[in-house]
Structure formats: structure tokens, C-alpha cells
Amino acid sequence: MIPTYEEIYSALAERHGAELQKKLSLARTAVCGLGGLGSNIAVCLVRAGVGHVRIIDFDRVDISNINRQQYFLEQIGQYKTDALYEILKRINPYCEVVRTNVRLNEKNIPEILASEDVICEAFDDPESKAELVNCVLERLPEKYLIAASGMAGLFSANAIKTRKIAKRFYLSGDGESDVSEGTGLVSSRVMVCAAHQAHKAIQLINEEFQEEQK
Amino acid sequence: MVRINGEMIDASGKSIAQLLEALGYSPQRVAVELNVEIVPKASYSETFVKDGDSVEIVRFVGGG
Numbered sequence: 001m002i003p004t005y006e007e008i009y010s011a012l013a014e015r016h017g018a019e020l021q022k023k024l025s026l027a028r029t030a031v032c033g034l035g036g037l038g039s040n041i042a043v044c045l046v047r048a049g050v051g052h053v054r055i056i057d058f059d060r061v062d063i064s065n066i067n068r069q070q071y072f073l074e075q076i077g078q079y080k081t082d083a084l085y086e087i088l089k090r091i092n093p094y095c096e097v098v099r100t101n102v103r104l105n106e107k108n109i110p111e112i113l114a115s116e117d118v119i120c121e122a123f124d125d126p127e128s129k130a131e132l133v134n135c136v137l138e139r140l141p142e143k144y145l146i147a148a149s150g151m152a153g154l155f156s157a158n159a160i161k162t163r164k165i166a167k168r169f170y171l172s173g174d175g176e177s178d179v180s181e182g183t184g185l186v187s188s189r190v191m192v193c194a195a196h197q198a199h200k201a202i203q204l205i206n207e208e209f210q211e212e213q214k
Numbered sequence: 215m216v217r218i219n220g221e222m223i224d225a226s227g228k229s230i231a232q233l234l235e236a237l238g239y240s241p242q243r244v245a246v247e248l249n250v251e252i253v254p255k256a257s258y259s260e261t262f263v264k265d266g267d268s269v270e271i272v273r274f275v276g277g278g
Binding site for chain 1: 242243244245247250251252254255270272273274275276277278
């Protein structure tokens with residue numbers, strides 16, 4: 001038997017406090033890229049009771065993803081948007097999860113992200129990361145943006161930090177460890193970075209948002 | 215002197231494009247802030263730094 005909206009909401013409010021829970025439930029977030037970073041970020045946000053999460057990817061679940069991404073074996077071959085939608089709805093069926101099954105580029109980014117407040121960059125390709133970040137900073141300067149750079153390998157988890165780069169732009173990661181240098185992506189370290197991004201999103205929602213927003 | 219990623223460098227008069235090249239950054243893999251304002255990618259060649267400026271070059275590496 002699935003609990004009602006009110007039951008889940010009050011359980012969350014009991015953990016987080018009524019004020020924070022109200023802000024979380026009104027927040028509009030987007031996760032761009034649903035791999036090791038994005039699938040974990042989205043799970044964190046939905047577990048925390050964020051009311052709206054737009055999940056964006058064009059790719060399908062592959063067996064090589066299972067080592068660090070939230071998907072299950074029987075989801076191999078599904079679109080990541082559909083597979084993650086199922087997972088998120090099992091965590092909180094009342095969260096508004098919007099699937100956007102496209103490859104983001106500088107032409108479609110402004111429109112797709114127009115109605116979101118907090119944007120998490122979670123791509124793997126460095127040029128796609130830079131394209132999204134530049135496009136959001138140039139075209140959507142009112143958005144909060146949390147990007148990631150450097151989470152590959154078995155280096156110390158403590159090297160992963162989140163720092164504020166500009167007024168509404170934050171960067172998580174160690175800034176250096178590149179997947180192309182042969183170290184690979186390990187679940188634990190990728191999840192540390194994803195959790196940094198999700199945590200910054202939740203902090204910003206707490207600090208910057210008003211309870212009556214939208 | 216220009217502050218670039220926290221380090222003082224004698225770079226006054228150089229364009230952002232020249233700075234990126236001199237410091238070994240790929241322009242396709244960075245975002246650049248000049249005095250906490252984003253520098254549009256299309257303006258890297260026409261944006262020049264002067265003494266007292268602060269430049270933040272964010273470099274993206276692969277993995278996610």
C-alpha cells in the first residue's frame with residue numbers, strides 16, 4: 001500500500017522541518033545528463049522531497065553503466081529518462097518528474113530550462129559540460145547552476161569540493177581527475193561528487209528561496 | 215598584474231583567447247569569468263584584461 005501525499009509530506013517535514021520542506025516541495029530543479037552524476041543527483045533530490053525534477057538525457061541504459069548509475073539490470077536498453085522516471089516514482093510517486101528525452105545544445109537549452117530554478121550539470125563529455133555552463137551563464141543568468149569537473153579514479157574522496165565561482169554558479173569536483181586518463185569512474189567517488197551537487201542544490205533552496213515562491 | 219585563478223600574472227593587455235592559449239587551456243572546455251561576469255565565448259578574442267582584473271578560468275574534464 002503506497003502512502004498518501006499527506007503521509008509522505010508529513011514524514012519529510014518531520015525530518016527536515018516544515019519551513020525547509022515547504023521550500024523543497026516548491027522548488028523546480030533540472031538534472032542535465034543521467035549518468036553516474038545525474039542519476040544519483042536526481043535520487044538525492046527526490047528523496048529529499050523536491051517537488052519538481054526535470055530529467056534530461058538522450059541515451060539508453062547500458063550494462064557498462066551499472067557500476068555507478070542508479071539503474072537496474074532489467075532496465076538495460078531503456079531510455080535513461082524512462083528508467084530513472086520509474087525509479088524516482090518508486091521513491092516518491094507525488095514528485096513531479098518531467099522526462100526530456102533530447103540531446104541538449106545551445107539552441108534548445110534556453111527553452112528547455114526556462115522554467116527551472118536550479119540546474120545541475122551532470123554530463124560526462126567536457127565539451128558538452130562547457131557548452132551547457134556557458135549557455136546557462138550567458139542566456140539564463142537568473143538560474144542557479146551547479147556543475148561538476150573531476151571525479152574519476154581512486155584518488156581521495158576528500159579532494160572533491162564544491163566552490164562558488166560566481167553569484168549563482170557553483171562547481172563540484174577535484175577539477176583535475178579526467179576519465180580519459182585511464183582511471184575510470186568508480187561508484188563511490190562519482191557518488192561523492194553527485195552528492196556534493198545535490199547538497200548544494202538543497203542548501204540553495206533553503207537559503208535563497210522563499211516559502212511562498214510559485 | 216592580473217589575478218588568474220588566484221595567481222598574479224603579468225598579463226595586462228592580453229585577450230582572453232591569448233590567455234587561454236598561453237596557459238594551455240582548450241577554449242571548448244572552459245568557462246571564463248572576468249571580474250565575476252561571464253565572458254561570452256564569442257568574445258574571447260575581443261575581451262582584453264588589464265591590471266587589477268580578476269579572471270577565473272573553469273576547466274572541465276571528462277567523467278560524469
